[in-house]
Amino acid sequence: xxxxxxxxxxxxxxxxxxxxxxxxxxxxxxxxxxxxxxxxxxxxxxxxxxxxxxxxxxxxxxxxxxxxxxxxxxxxxxxxxxxxxxxxxxxxxxxxxxxxxxxxxxxxxxxxxxxxxxxxxxxxxxxxxxxxxxxxx
Amino acid sequence: xxxxxxxxxxxxxxxxxxxxxxxxxxxxxxxxxxxxxxxxxxxxxxxxxxxxxxxxxxxxxxxxxxxxxxxxxxxxxxxxxxxxxxxxxxxxxxxxxxxxxxxxxxxxxxxxxxxxxxxxxxxxxxxxxxxxxxxxx
DNA sequence: AGTTAAATCGTAATCATTCCGAATTGAAAA
DNA sequence: TTTTCAATTCGGAATGATTACGATTTAACT
Numbered sequence: 001x002x003x004x005x006x007x008x009x010x011x012x013x014x015x016x017x018x019x020x021x022x023x024x025x026x027x028x029x030x031x032x033x034x035x036x037x038x039x040x041x042x043x044x045x046x047x048x049x050x051x052x053x054x055x056x057x058x059x060x061x062x063x064x065x066x067x068x069x070x071x072x073x074x075x076x077x078x079x080x081x082x083x084x085x086x087x088x089x090x091x092x093x094x095x096x097x098x099x100x101x102x103x104x105x106x107x108x109x110x111x112x113x114x115x116x117x118x119x120x121x122x123x124x125x126x127x128x129x130x131x132x133x134x135x136x137x
Numbered sequence: 138x139x140x141x142x143x144x145x146x147x148x149x150x151x152x153x154x155x156x157x158x159x160x161x162x163x164x165x166x167x168x169x170x171x172x173x174x175x176x177x178x179x180x181x182x183x184x185x186x187x188x189x190x191x192x193x194x195x196x197x198x199x200x201x202x203x204x205x206x207x208x209x210x211x212x213x214x215x216x217x218x219x220x221x222x223x224x225x226x227x228x229x230x231x232x233x234x235x236x237x238x239x240x241x242x243x244x245x246x247x248x249x250x251x252x253x254x255x256x257x258x259x260x261x262x263x264x265x266x267x268x269x270x271x272x273x274x
Numbered sequence: 275a276g277t278t279a280a281a282t283c284g285t286a287a288t289c290a291t292t293c294c295g296a297a298t299t300g301a302a303a304a
Numbered sequence: 305t306t307t308t309c310a311a312t313t314c315g316g317a318a319t320g321a322t323t324a325c326g327a328t329t330t331a332a333c334t
Contacts, residue, residue, distance in 0.1 A: 016300050016311060037290080052314045055293065059312095073210050076322085077290070093253055104252055108245035108263060115241055116230055118270035124261045126245065133255035153280060153331050174321080189283050194322065196281095214321070228301085 001083045003029040006068045013066060020055050023048045025068070033099035034072060034079035072127065093128040097135035104128065138220045140166040143205045150203060157192050160185045162205070173218035209264065213261060223224035230265040234272035241265065 006025045010017060023044050032111070035043070037056045044051055060080050063069040069080040074094070084090070085105065093102040107122055143162045147154060150166040160181050165172070172180070174193045181188055197217050200206040206217040211231070221227070221240065245268055 009301095014311095018300070020313070050314080052316095053290090054315085055313055058211060073213070076210070076215070078213075078278075081318065083180040093249075093256060093258075095256075098260065100251065102256065104249065106245060106248060106252060108243060109265075111243060112241065112265055113232075115243060116267075117241065117267070118273065119232075119239065120268040120273045121265060122267040124265045125261070126261070128246075128249055128253070128258060128261045129253075130253075130259040136255065136257045136259065151280095155281065157282070187283080189285095190321090191284085191323075191325090192282055248334070 001029075001085055003067060006063070006091060009066050009068055015062065015066075019053055020048065021059055023051070024056065024059055025063070027081040028063075028080070032081060032101055034074060034081045034094065034101070036077045036079050072125075090128045091128070093130065093132075095132040095135055096129055097131050100132045100134075102132065138166075138205060138222055141218075144198070146203050146205055152199065152203075154196040156226075158186055158196055160188070161193065161196055162200070165206060165217070165219040165255075168191045169218060169238055171211060171218045171231065171238070173216050201224065228263045228265070229271075230267065232272055233266055234268050237269045237271075239269065 002014045003025050006029070007017060007022075010021065012104075013019075018094060024040060027040060028045050031043075035051060035068055037060060040056050040060070041051060041053060060069065060071075060078075070083050071078060071080050073079070081101065086103070089107055091104045091107060093104055095101075108126060109121070112124070113121060140162050144154060144159075144164070152158075161177060163175060164180050168180075174190060174197060177193050178188060178190060179195070182231065184205050197208075197215075199204065201208045201217060204220055207220050208215060208217050210216070218238065223240070225242075228241045228244060230241055232238075245263060246258070249261070250258060
């Protein structure tokens with residue numbers, strides 16, 4: 001997902017192009033890690049001081065709804081990152097030291113359905129945590 | 138994990154046997170679902186009115202540390218349930234309607250290590266969400 | 275029974291998130 | 305370009321979950 005594609009998605013869905021949204025999207029386009037609302041506020045403190053947390057949370061939720069951002073819960077915080085470009089469902093390794101993301105071409109769900117006859121599967125979460133090679137010193 | 142085994146683990150680790158802890162452990166022994174701190178307070182409102190939330194949170198954390206309880210994060214809340222008895226690492230299906238848990242004899246981690254050479258894997262999370270047969274009407 | 279460290283209570287503080295009314299603004303229409 | 309209006313933002317207050325803390329109580333040991 002690029003900044004331009006995100007802007008296009010905004011327009012296609014009738015959302016206005018505002019300076020706040022541009023700043024937030026540019027930030028996520030330049031940082032592949034998962035960011036919390038407070039991270040966004042801090043990162044934009046110079047470029048856009050005083051951006052309301054309401055504005056940040058509202059836009060993060062909107063962007064996640066449009067699948068511009070992906071969302072997860074880490075350490076009791078909602079975190080967001082730019083949605084992956086490549087198609088095909090997959091999952092992520094997350095470095096707990098530097099936040100680096102490594103895509104995992106693997107999803108266990110294909111084998112799960114047959115283990116749960118009669119169940120309705122609506123969602124799943126699979127994440128691997130640890131240290132990337134650079135942080136494994 | 139049974140109530141008796143949990144009490145034994147408390148003693149073996151130098152933790153006192155108190156009425157609060159007994160009430161909390163008995164609750165988890167009788168309810169296989171994931172419960173939040175507020176659920177514990179409500180469930181024990183009659184048997185133990187006025188139990189401090191500090192007491193509940195502190196004990197839930199202690200029990201999780203002793204692996205008496207397992208912990209997860211659902212809907213922005215820390216939730217706990219009695220640790221599974223059966224040995225062998227596994228994961229869970231969680232019914233979003235009634236909270237029923239179904240064990241999944243499946244873990245994707247065996248195939249993950251080879252996809253992440255040089256990475257240090259420290260933890261992972263795999264959960265499946267949906268509706269159990271009774272709630273799939 | 276006496277001692278002591280652990281546990282509990284009640285309340286206040288903290289942190290993330292959401293809500294709300296007033297003011298501003300992007301973008302479509304005139 | 306100006307007008308218009310709903311969408312957006314702001315700032316601060318409200319909420320909800322969790323943690324911190326001093327004072328008091330208590331389980332388990334001698």
